[in-house]
Amino acid sequence: MSSRAAIRYAKAILDQAREKGTEEVVFGNMKSISATLNASKELRSVLKSPVIKAEDKRASLQAIFKGHDVSTLSLIDLLVDKKRSAILGEVAAAYLKLYNTSKGIVSAKVTTAVALDPSLDSKILAKVKSLTGSEEVSLEHHIDPSILGGFVLRIGDVQYDASVSNQLDKVQKEFSKRI
Incomplete structure (x- = not known):
């Protein structure tokens, strides 16, 4: 900030x-x-x-x-x-x-456990364009092995967390509620 x-x-x-x-x-x-x-x-x-x-x-x-x-x-x-x-x-x-x-460019950040292949990168770029309605998108890539798999996509203040580590955390919380 x-x-x-x-x-x-x-x-x-x-x-x-x-x-x-x-x-x-x-x-x-x-x-x-x-x-x-x-x-x-x-x-x-x-x-x-x-x-x-x-x-x-x-x-x-x-x-x-x-x-x-x-x-x-x-x-x-x-x-x-x-x-x-x-x-x-x-x-x-x-x-x-x-x-x-000022240029109308939407900035998005994608975090993955490994580098993205070009086809997946273009799919994520297309998804960001459809979510934002903007044709100009700047996609920043980060690699974080701690998320294990999947991805975390951040567009402005909105975050989509489809990481394996997030899903495992949800499962762990659910188990601890039931015990």
């Missing part, structure tokens, strides 16, 4: 990108930032640390995201200057959400 500050920064960067006509470029940058921060616990720790100097954070982020759009690099500088570098990931996530909303 994004903080109000992160949403404000995301709206500002989206407005700036619209003015410059670089919405899609910044969208790609924000996907990159989000993926990088999600993959690196160490980087998130560096950004949150009050011990690490702002200039060191700036230098690290500028090196990691070298080649990104000027607007994105300016955002990084601004967050570091305002001592808010810890919310960079939240800003990126909020931007992605705002961008998708």
